[in-house]
Amino acid sequence: MRRRKDKGGKAKVTKEARIRDRVLAAIATHRSGRLDEAEKAYLEVLEDDPDNVDALHYLGVLRHQQGRSYQALELVSRAINLKPDAVDAINNLGNIYLQLGAGVEATVAYQHALGLRPDHPDALRNLGIARRTLEPHVESVKRYQRAIELDPANPENYYPLAHAYKHLARYEDMLATLKKALAGRSEADTYSWLGHLLCALGRHADAAANYEAWLRAEPDNPIPKHMLAACTRKDVPARADDGFVAGLFDPFAETFDQVLLGRLEYRAPALVGAALKRIAGEPCGELEIVDAGCGTGLLAQYLRPYARRLVGVDLSAKMQEKARPRGYDELVVAEIGSFLRSAVGTFDIIASSDTLVYFGDLREVIAAARAALRQAGAVVFTLEHFADADQAPAGYRIHPHGRYSHTEPYVRGMLAQAGFERVEIEKAHLRREGGRYVDGLVVAARAPTR
Numbered sequence: 001m002r003r004r005k006d007k008g009g010k011a012k013v014t015k016e017a018r019i020r021d022r023v024l025a026a027i028a029t030h031r032s033g034r035l036d037e038a039e040k041a042y043l044e045v046l047e048d049d050p051d052n053v054d055a056l057h058y059l060g061v062l063r064h065q066q067g068r069s070y071q072a073l074e075l076v077s078r079a080i081n082l083k084p085d086a087v088d089a090i091n092n093l094g095n096i097y098l099q100l101g102a103g104v105e106a107t108v109a110y111q112h113a114l115g116l117r118p119d120h121p122d123a124l125r126n127l128g129i130a131r132r133t134l135e136p137h138v139e140s141v142k143r144y145q146r147a148i149e150l151d152p153a154n155p156e157n158y159y160p161l162a163h164a165y166k167h168l169a170r171y172e173d174m175l176a177t178l179k180k181a182l183a184g185r186s187e188a189d190t191y192s193w194l195g196h197l198l199c200a201l202g203r204h205a206d207a208a209a210n211y212e213a214w215l216r217a218e219p220d221n222p223i224p225k226h227m228l229a230a231c232t233r234k235d236v237p238a239r240a241d242d243g244f245v246a247g248l249f250d251p252f253a254e255t256f257d258q259v260l261l262g263r264l265e266y267r268a269p270a271l272v273g274a275a276l277k278r279i280a281g282e283p284c285g286e287l288e289i290v291d292a293g294c295g296t297g298l299l300a301q302y303l304r305p306y307a308r309r310l311v312g313v314d315l316s317a318k319m320q321e322k323a324r325p326r327g328y329d330e331l332v333v334a335e336i337g338s339f340l341r342s343a344v345g346t347f348d349i350i351a352s353s354d355t356l357v358y359f360g361d362l363r364e365v366i367a368a369a370r371a372a373l374r375q376a377g378a379v380v381f382t383l384e385h386f387a388d389a390d391q392a393p394a395g396y397r398i399h400p401h402g403r404y405s406h407t408e409p410y411v412r413g414m415l416a417q418a419g420f421e422r423v424e425i426e427k428a429h430l431r432r433e434g435g436r437y438v439d440g441l442v443v444a445a446r447a448p449t450r
Contacts, residue, residue, distance in 0.1 A: 019045060023054045035062055053079045057089040064096050068265060070432035072096050087113050091123045098126065103133040104169040140164040155184035162193075171201060186217045195227055199400040207231045207400065223247050230402045239365075240358040240402070242335050245315045248402075249295070253318035256296050264431040266298075268353045268382045271428050271442045273302025275380045276351065279424065279444040280306060287348040290372075292336040292381075293355025297323030303351055313339045340368035347372050352381035354430065357403040360396045362414045370418040373447045379420070382430060383411065385439040401433075411443060420445035 026041035042059040045052055060075030076093045080086055094109030110127035113120055144161035151157055158181035165174035178194045181187075191214035198207035208231040214224035222243035229236045249256070260266035280287075283305035291299050294312030296319050303310055304327045312328040313336050314320050320331045332339060336355065350369045359365055369379050386392050386405035395410025408425055415423050423445040430440035 019049050019052065023052065023058075026055070027058055030058060030062060035065060038062060039066075051082055053083045053086060053089070056082070057086065057092065060089075060096075061092055064099070069096055069100055070265065070437055071429075074437075085116055087117045087120055087123070090116070091120065091126065094123070094126055094130065098130055098133070101133075102169075103130050103137075103167070106130040107134065134168060137164050137167040141168070153184060155181045155187075158184070159190075171197065175201075182213075186213075188214070188218065188221065188223070191217075191224065195224075195231075196401075199231065204231050204400055221247070227400075227402055230398050231400050233398060236360065236398050238359075238361040239404075242315055244402075245358055246317075249314075249316035250318040253296065253316065253322055256319065256322070257298065260298075260431065264433060266431045267428070268430045268440070269299040269302060271426075271430070271440075272299060272351055272353045272380050272382060275424070275426070275442050275444045276302065276306065276349065276378075279378050279380065279422070279446065280349065288346060288374075289349040289351065290340075290343075290347050291328070292340070292350055292352040292369075294323050294328070294331070295319045295353075295355075297326035297328065299351060299353045300326040300328060303349070306349065337365045337368045340365070340372040343372045345372070345374055348374055348377045350377070350379045350381075352379075354382055356381055357384050357405070360394075360398060360404040362396070362406065362411070363417070366414045366418045366420075370420060370447060375447065376449045377447045378444060380442075380444045383441045383443065384430065385427060385441045387439070406441065408441060411441060415443075415445045419448060421448055422446040 022041065022045050026038050026045065029041060030038035039059070039062055042055045042062065045055040046059070049055070056075050056079035060072040060079065063069070063075060064072035073093070073096055076089055076096065079089045080093065083089070090109055090113040094106045094113065097109060098106035107127065107130040110123045110130055113123035114127065117123070141161065141164045144157065144164060147157045148161065158177050162174050162177040162181070165171070165177060175194070175197060178190055178197070182190050182194070191210060195207045195210045195214070198204070198210060208228055211224040211228040211231060214221070215228065218224065222241040226237065226240055226244045285305060286308050287306050288309050289303050289307040290311045290313060291297075291303055292313055294300070294314045295316070297312060300310065300312070300323065309329045310327060311330045311332065312320065312323050313332045313334050314323070315333065315335055317333050320333060323331060336352070340350070350372060356362065356365065373379070384403060384405035386397050386407050389407045389409060391397065392407055395413070396404050396406045398404050411425065412423055424443070426442045428440050428442050429437040431438050
């Protein structure tokens, strides 16, 4: 332990040494399996020393153990940026990627670690594991390429090859393969897949050209029309078309829960549930509640304890089929604004999880919600957050993925204009997407008591 002498000649422990001791104690607590205590200790260290490499690294490992893997990647990556030769952190970065199924990224991390320390035993072993996870995809590429050589005119041979390239992170090859598939036969799924990939790669002009081609092939399809507006920010609708929403989510119904809960750390329903508890207190089972944009019913478990009657409303009938067993008294296929305007003074609570992200202008839907509430009723909902108000003069902005995000001042203004009181807005991560967390707003507000 580093010490220095004070004026009286007594040894004095430096701040640096004290922090180091605290980190070592936190790591020992972590290794003993007391994760809550270790988490608290790491966070306390980072309050005093925000750039402490070991605290960032091991808090990242702990976050991965908690199932918050993308936050783990952020923390461990930050530690490596601060100390580029932190071999153990680089190896653990590879471990997180590997357990997320990202074999390519894991391989790169392990190779990086071995470049710094060629005899690192864990990195050597893990690199072998990572490479084995990629071998089936490498072999698949060879088989699919051979199938195309034998029957190049059949577009069905191109789709599995594109999937194999995706698993190997060979995105340019994937793009080229999808374009060849489209040349053989134009299909909505291929246009959609190609557009999303181009947007993810930041090639928005190419994505726009793809959506224009899709529109030429299917002029009445609302999905490419909306996505073209999202890519170009031209002719942007005030909200997504009903046909766009139904067309987007009907095919997604079978895998929706698996994708969001299994891979995206989806937190929006739990955040709405927590906000409801803050504004409404403990459950009483006596309230009239509507889940506006209920989807597959992931919010129902948080609403049901408060409800005498729970109604789910959504544009996707197929999503509602999945919601049916989750405790709703009634399910209605409808656009939520229209439904609320037809239900004046009906509900005590209007809750919505990740639905208003398909609205840009919130004025009408918030006014409809206010009219549908009883005295002292409340709304609770999530939005995606756009922090730079100067870049969103209207208060909201559409993004190439097709959703809207909103500024906090705009949301507060819309709620005040509609007559809501006791407005509470918290910032939170809603889920992870494309290797990062999606910033959100969790909003709760009450109607007047009279």
